[in-house]
Amino acid sequence: MKCSPSAANRWVPCPGSPYMESHFPRTKSHPVTEEGKAIHWAAEGVLRSWGRESPTAPYALTDMLGKACPENGVVLTEEMINAGNVYLAAVWERAQHHIDGLGVELQLSAVPAGLQQSGRADAVWVSADRTELVVWDGKFGYGPVAAFENWQLAIYGVAAAFPYRATIQRVTLVIVQPRGESVRRPVKTWIIEGAELSGVTAMLIERHGYTQLDAAAPLAAGKHCRNCRAESSCSVNREATWHVRASAGAAMPENLSPEEIAYELEEFARGESLIRGRRIALEALAQTTIERGGKIPGYVMHQSLADRSWRSPEQAKLLGPGFGVEMEERKTISPAQAQSRGMSEAAVNALTVRATRPPKLVRERL
Numbered sequence: 001m002k003c004s005p006s007a008a009n010r011w012v013p014c015p016g017s018p019y020m021e022s023h024f025p026r027t028k029s030h031p032v033t034e035e036g037k038a039i040h041w042a043a044e045g046v047l048r049s050w051g052r053e054s055p056t057a058p059y060a061l062t063d064m065l066g067k068a069c070p071e072n073g074v075v076l077t078e079e080m081i082n083a084g085n086v087y088l089a090a091v092w093e094r095a096q097h098h099i100d101g102l103g104v105e106l107q108l109s110a111v112p113a114g115l116q117q118s119g120r121a122d123a124v125w126v127s128a129d130r131t132e133l134v135v136w137d138g139k140f141g142y143g144p145v146a147a148f149e150n151w152q153l154a155i156y157g158v159a160a161a162f163p164y165r166a167t168i169q170r171v172t173l174v175i176v177q178p179r180g181e182s183v184r185r186p187v188k189t190w191i192i193e194g195a196e197l198s199g200v201t202a203m204l205i206e207r208h209g210y211t212q213l214d215a216a217a218p219l220a221a222g223k224h225c226r227n228c229r230a231e232s233s234c235s236v237n238r239e240a241t242w243h244v245r246a247s248a249g250a251a252m253p254e255n256l257s258p259e260e261i262a263y264e265l266e267e268f269a270r271g272e273s274l275i276r277g278r279r280i281a282l283e284a285l286a287q288t289t290i291e292r293g294g295k296i297p298g299y300v301m302h303q304s305l306a307d308r309s310w311r312s313p314e315q316a317k318l319l320g321p322g323f324g325v326e327m328e329e330r331k332t333i334s335p336a337q338a339q340s341r342g343m344s345e346a347a348v349n350a351l352t353v354r355a356t357r358p359p360k361l362v363r364e365r366l
Contacts (some may be wrong), residue, residue: 021228046061051100064076087138121136122138135173137150171197308335335348
């Protein structure tokens with residue numbers, strides 16, 4: 001069964017997931033995913049300009065503001081540039097000490113026998129004495145991504161360290177996530193000492209071997225179920241979710257010890273993650289059923305309009321007293337703010353658009 005490093009955070013704890021997911025079509029790419037591709041594209045250019053052999057002089061990511069990614073046409077905004085700069089700063093902190101050791105968008109395929117994994121790492125750095133190796137992965141989504149036991153990054157680390165296995169003493173795996181809940185702590189690391197690397201490699205090889213068993217591969221429920229295409233049809237996930245719901249009403253003993261409090265907090269956190277993940281999967285299944293002409297009792301698809309936005313942000317900056325609007329220099333206000341400050345509704349409507357939001361599953365009103 002084919003499985004990739006990008007799905008390793010699912011198939012390492014749940015080796016049966018590749019077989020389960022093979023029965024379901026891939027979902028459409030999320031807009032945030034496309035933004036991430038654009039940020040990676042821009043950051044890659046900057047990283048390559050650092051190299052001694054670069055045909056261009058080093059340049060800043062801000063030079064890319066307003067440019068469109070050739071892969072998907074996404075235009076780089078100031079917020080995306082800021083996120084990319086956090087990633088670049090994390091790489092530069094280490095790479096500046098030996099810039100020739102930096103590899104960008106490195107294709108890794110020299111992996112130990114039995115793992116049969118290859119992929120493209122965002123950035124890899126090896127020290128001049130070949131004793132330290134660092135692998136960075138830029139994540140630009142909003143859901144928090146951990147570095148510890150991040151198996152996608154671990155595969156990249158194992159593969160990148162393989163050529164230096166005789167000298168490597170430490171592998172540092174770094175997740176850089178400047179958005180969402182991770183904004184306060186955007187750089188997260190998992191350090192694997194040289195003595196531990198063989199154990200991590202052996203575990204990955206063992207789990208990868210399980211996936212080759214196809215239908216016989218074991219299944220396990222947990223936070224890794226989120227975004228699994230088979231989540232709504234997985235019996236193990238369903239049993240785990242029902243168990244959480246059945247246990248939710250259990251009486252709690254009084255005078256809990258600190259250890260008991262910590263244990264129950266972890267159990268509730270795990271349960272909430274399972275329930276939320278299954279709800280999202282079931283909502284997706286219900287939406288697909290309705291879009292194909294079926295019915296889900298009590299639920300319908302509802303489509304709404306987004307807030308008004310200016311047709312041209314640059315034109316909006318020029319609005320002034322002629323429309324009865326007092327504006328700070330070079331600062332854009334929203335259409336609603338412009339109307340509240342005296343601009344007529346007709347003028348606002350002429351200069352704005354309202355996009356149609358994607359259909360959303362909602363409870364049917366009785």
